Amino acid sequence: xxxxxxxxxxxxxxxxxxxxxxxxRFHVTMALREAAVxxxxxxxxxxxxxxxxxxxxxxxxxLVFTVADQGxxxxxxxxxDPLAPENLLRGTGRGIFLIRSFMDEVHFRQLxxxxxxxxxxxxxxxxxxx
Amino acid sequence: xxxxxxxxxxxxxxxxxxxxxITLGEGSVQLRDAVRDLISKGAKSILLNxxxxxxxxxxxxxxxxxxxxxxxxxGGEIKLLNLTKxxxxxxxxxxxxxxxxIKDDEASAIASFK
Numbered sequence: 001x002x003x004x005x006x007x008x009x010x011x012x013x014x015x016x017x018x019x020x021x022x023x024x025r026f027h028v029t030m031a032l033r034e035a036a037v038x039x040x041x042x043x044x045x046x047x048x049x050x051x052x053x054x055x056x057x058x059x060x061x062x063l064v065f066t067v068a069d070q071g072x073x074x075x076x077x078x079x080x081d082p083l084a085p086e087n088l089l090r091g092t093g094r095g096i097f098l099i100r101s102f103m104d105e106v107h108f109r110q111l112x113x114x115x116x117x118x119x120x121x122x123x124x125x126x127x128x129x130x
Numbered sequence: 131x132x133x134x135x136x137x138x139x140x141x142x143x144x145x146x147x148x149x150x151x152i153t154l155g156e157g158s159v160q161l162r163d164a165v166r167d168l169i170s171k172g173a174k175s176i177l178l179n180x181x182x183x184x185x186x187x188x189x190x191x192x193x194x195x196x197x198x199x200x201x202x203x204x205g206g207e208i209k210l211l212n213l214t215k216x217x218x219x220x221x222x223x224x225x226x227x228x229x230x231x232i233k234d235d236e237a238s239a240i241a242s243f244k
Binding site (some may be wrong): 004026030034037041083088089090091092094095096097098101118 | 153154185190193194195196198220224225226229
């Protein structure tokens with residue numbers, strides 16, 4: 001799980017350098033943590049031979065992160081809704097929901113094998129936050 | 131910071147004072163073991179004091195839910211006390227606020243088990 005902590009720390013640093021407020025920093029950091037955990041746990045299924053690839057970029061207009069695994073692939077549209085009454089007491093299934101809640105854009109790309117998530121947090125432009 | 135758990139008894143209620151993070155690999159397993167241990171020893175009324183827990187990930191949320199259902203299945207009850215703003219917001223976002231009985235005052239939380 002060291003890689004997850006590294007991703008979390010790097011996301012926190014980038015978010016802080018971009019001037020995000022405390023809530024947004026928390027959201028970005030948690031979204032990246034969830035994405036990295038998904039990649040290691042559900043994507044690569046803890047296989048030490050498989051890697052996750054993570055990229056970070058501040059484009060000036062947004063923070064853009066990608067997290068890729070080498071697993072069997074993820075079909076995001078088939079995931080159960082964790083807010084549905086019949087799913088509320090499930091012990092798992094909230095990671096992707098949290099990522100979507102905390103980021104402004106989330107994109108999935110199938111890599112054959114693997115899945116790449118692109119997570120985007122828009123940055124307020126000068127004068128936008130009055 | 132990993133999770134630390136201290137246990138105390140107040141008027142027949144077991145209060146677990148949690149401090150740190152409840153996340154995959156850092157606190158989830160400790161919480162699971164602590165709750166299962168209490169339940170196996172016959173504890174029915176468990177109050178989780180989350181006042182010093184400032185970070186819970188999806189795994190930690192799942193562990194809270196599992197603790198809740200484990201206790202319920204054994205005829206017991208788990209309630210939550212003193213949520214930080216971040217944890218409160220997470221429980222609201224995930225609708226788990228509707229599952230748990232959440233208290234912000236220990237004395238009334240203890241009394242509510244009777």
